[in-house]
Amino acid sequence: MPAPSNPDPRPARQEISVWDRVARMDDFKKLLAARKAFVIPATIFFVVYYFALPISVGYFPALMQRKIWGPVNIAYLFALSQFLVAWLIAYLYVRAARRFDAYGEAVSKDLEHIVAEGN
Amino acid sequence: MTTTLVLFLAFIAITLGITAWAAKRSGSTASYFAANRRISAWQNGVAVAGDYMSAASFLGIAGLIAFFGYDGFMYSVGWLVAYLTVLLIVAEPLRNTGKYTMADVLAYRLHPRPVRAMASLSTITVSTFYMIAQMVGAGALVALLLKGSGISFTTAVVGVGLLMIVYVVFGGMIATTWVQIIKAILLITGTILLSFLVMAHFGFSFGAFFSAVTQVHYHLPDGTEVVKDFLTPGLRYKPPYGALDLISLGMALIFGTAGLPHILVRFYTVPDAKTARFSVVWAMALIGGFYIMTTFLGFGAATIVGRDYIAKNGGNNMSAPLLANALGGSIFFAFISAIAFATILAVVAGLTITASTSFAHDVWTNIIRHGQEHNPGEERRVARIAAFVVGAISIAIAIVLGPTANVAFLVALAFAVAASANLPVILFSIFWRRFNTTGAVMGLVAGLLASIVLIFIGPSIMTVDAPTVAPAARHMIQHAPIFPLENPGMLSIPIGFIGAILGTLLSKRDLAGEEKFVELQVRANTGLGAEKAVAH
Numbered sequence: 001m002p003a004p005s006n007p008d009p010r011p012a013r014q015e016i017s018v019w020d021r022v023a024r025m026d027d028f029k030k031l032l033a034a035r036k037a038f039v040i041p042a043t044i045f046f047v048v049y050y051f052a053l054p055i056s057v058g059y060f061p062a063l064m065q066r067k068i069w070g071p072v073n074i075a076y077l078f079a080l081s082q083f084l085v086a087w088l089i090a091y092l093y094v095r096a097a098r099r100f101d102a103y104g105e106a107v108s109k110d111l112e113h114i115v116a117e118g119n
Numbered sequence: 120m121t122t123t124l125v126l127f128l129a130f131i132a133i134t135l136g137i138t139a140w141a142a143k144r145s146g147s148t149a150s151y152f153a154a155n156r157r158i159s160a161w162q163n164g165v166a167v168a169g170d171y172m173s174a175a176s177f178l179g180i181a182g183l184i185a186f187f188g189y190d191g192f193m194y195s196v197g198w199l200v201a202y203l204t205v206l207l208i209v210a211e212p213l214r215n216t217g218k219y220t221m222a223d224v225l226a227y228r229l230h231p232r233p234v235r236a237m238a239s240l241s242t243i244t245v246s247t248f249y250m251i252a253q254m255v256g257a258g259a260l261v262a263l264l265l266k267g268s269g270i271s272f273t274t275a276v277v278g279v280g281l282l283m284i285v286y287v288v289f290g291g292m293i294a295t296t297w298v299q300i301i302k303a304i305l306l307i308t309g310t311i312l313l314s315f316l317v318m319a320h321f322g323f324s325f326g327a328f329f330s331a332v333t334q335v336h337y338h339l340p341d342g343t344e345v346v347k348d349f350l351t352p353g354l355r356y357k358p359p360y361g362a363l364d365l366i367s368l369g370m371a372l373i374f375g376t377a378g379l380p381h382i383l384v385r386f387y388t389v390p391d392a393k394t395a396r397f398s399v400v401w402a403m404a405l406i407g408g409f410y411i412m413t414t415f416l417g418f419g420a421a422t423i424v425g426r427d428y429i430a431k432n433g434g435n436n437m438s439a440p441l442l443a444n445a446l447g448g449s450i451f452f453a454f455i456s457a458i459a460f461a462t463i464l465a466v467v468a469g470l471t472i473t474a475s476t477s478f479a480h481d482v483w484t485n486i487i488r489h490g491q492e493h494n495p496g497e498e499r500r501v502a503r504i505a506a507f508v509v510g511a512i513s514i515a516i517a518i519v520l521g522p523t524a525n526v527a528f529l530v531a532l533a534f535a536v537a538a539s540a541n542l543p544v545i546l547f548s549i550f551w552r553r554f555n556t557t558g559a560v561m562g563l564v565a566g567l568l569a570s571i572v573l574i575f576i577g578p579s580i581m582t583v584d585a586p587t588v589a590p591a592a593r594h595m596i597q598h599a600p601i602f603p604l605e606n607p608g609m610l611s612i613p614i615g616f617i618g619a620i621l622g623t624l625l626s627k628r629d630l631a632g633e634e635k636f637v638e639l640q641v642r643a644n645t646g647l648g649a650e651k652a653v654a655h
Contacts (some may be wrong), residue, residue: 019638022645031644039207047373050200054369057193057352058362065351070326071333075189076350082196083407089203090403097396104645111647 164401184417188349565618
């Protein structure tokens with residue numbers, strides 16, 4: 001009998017493997033959906049924001065050289081903002097990941113029930 | 120000079136002490152390859168930063184900013200943003216489904232032998248090229264920093280090479296991790312001190328600092344004095360291909376960092392995916408802080424030391440040490456030099472253990488021995504021999520290339536291969552059910568070949584040099600470049616992805632592999648059945 005918290009990776013003798021059972025759980029589906037809902041838009045955003053920097057510096061130099069804070073120009077502030085945006089997205093991800101972890105724990109609990117009931 | 124040498128020796132003594140301590144704890148396979156998976160989030164985060172911030176970053180980017188201002192700073196942005204790919208997409212699934220190497224994840228539901236063979240080839244290629252670039256840089260740098268001590272380029276390369284072999288062969292992943300942690304702490308401390316002194320020089324006035332940055336004086340090679348605004352883009356990356364090259368470089372960084380084997384293996388050293396996640400956050404705090412501070416290092420060197428002086432005293436890689444000398448005297452110069460030395464050692468140790476682990480685990484145990492050790496401890500023994508061989512080969516190649524060789528392209532190549540060959544197959548094997556073995560092999564081959572060929576026909580290898588250039592520093596092929604960009608990412612990354620997609624779609628569906636995709640997906644997202652930390 002596999003320990004509930006650490007299922008045997010290959011319980012192949014059952015008709016439906018543990019993995020298939022987990023994959024069909026609502027909590028697992030919610031976990032995947034929640035992850036997708038955060039990761040896909042966040043990835044698109046940071047990739048677009050990052051490449052906006054070399055593109056605007058390369059193709060709109062006049063705009064980027066405009067000074068807006070004493071001697072400091074837009075190009076420098078834009079580059080600096082990349083650091084803050086990267087940190088912000090990391091922070092938002094860690095916050096969103098608490099929900100992923102909660103769904104993951106729910107999946108483990110559901111799995112314990114299944115194992116306890118002997119299928 | 121003597122102080123520098125003393126600090127170098129102190130760092131060597133401390134790290135050898137750690138290696139001796141780690142050697143007693145590296146008695147099992149999991150401890151040797153993955154530090155028992157007991158490294159904590161902050162420790163791993165600091166170690167990732169230490170593994171990643173190479174001498175090329177510390178000395179190279181400071182030098183780029185000192186010489187080319189804004190363009191150098193823009194170059195440094197991508198190094199942090201790249202960690203979002205690691206954090207959001209790769210780190211947690213990798214920790215949940217792998218054991219010791221990048222290939223573990225790929226081999227999970229595909230035919231293990233061809234996939235491991237190609238993934239290991241890619242891993243060893245990336246790590247060795249990166250290492251040779253570091254070793255050549257290390258040799259030149261150590262010889263320069265210890266000028267007058269009689270230590271030559273060759274001695275320096277052999278010394279650095281032997282130390283990294285000792286760390287890895289005897290101390291395994293535990294020693295490598297702690298060398299990286301100490302290095303990262305030293306590097307951040309040194310950078311903060313140096314930034315503080317730069318700002319003190321300007322009376323802690325950002326206005327005064329940036330005003331000076333907008334009026335940097337230096338002389339052109341023909342002797343005319345120029346005054347440039349160093350906040351203005353375009354001093355290095357010029358038309359027609361400057362912008363494209365920067366975008367191409369950005370692609371290699373953003374998609375390549377998450378495919379760098381020596382970064383990926385660090386996530387096997389933590390207990391679980393959640394710890395892996397927090398370790399990336401720690402790494403991002405340090406890496407971001409460091410690259411922001413390159414502003415002070417680079418602009419400080421440009422304004423306080425001056426481009427003319429740096430050019431006459433060792434060239435742009437010496438910007439940070441010379442700035443330290445100008446602001447804090449010879450003791451501070453020695454301290455910053457020792458940090459540069461520590462930086463090199465930590466990075467090459469990480470590369471050595473990654474290449475040797477891949478050989479031992481992927482090639483030896485899984486391909487040659489079909490997944491079973493014939494004798495207990497065999498995998499570790501093979502890894503130690505491989506570490507020695509990889510180290511010796513890198514030392515030999517670095518010595519043959521010599522101190523003036525143009526090796527920056529090897530770093531570009533490493534990132535390009537990681538982005539074009541490794542990342543597509545990692546992503547597809549985790550996220551695309553239909554993906555199969557042919558797709559993985561085709562993706563790896565296409566990405567690897569495209570990167571190498573495009574570098575080879577690009578301006579890093581093919582350029583017509585002016586007659587004044589010294590023979591050793593000349594480009595390998597004296598011909599106008601066929602491919603115009605130094606960084607092949609823009610073309611090689613799509614080629615890698617297309618190779619993986621076409622290989623999959625044009626070959627038969629692997630139904631067994633697709634069935635195992637469910638298992639991989641569950642494991643990647645929940646951590647069920649993941650490798651556990653080793654109990655005390």
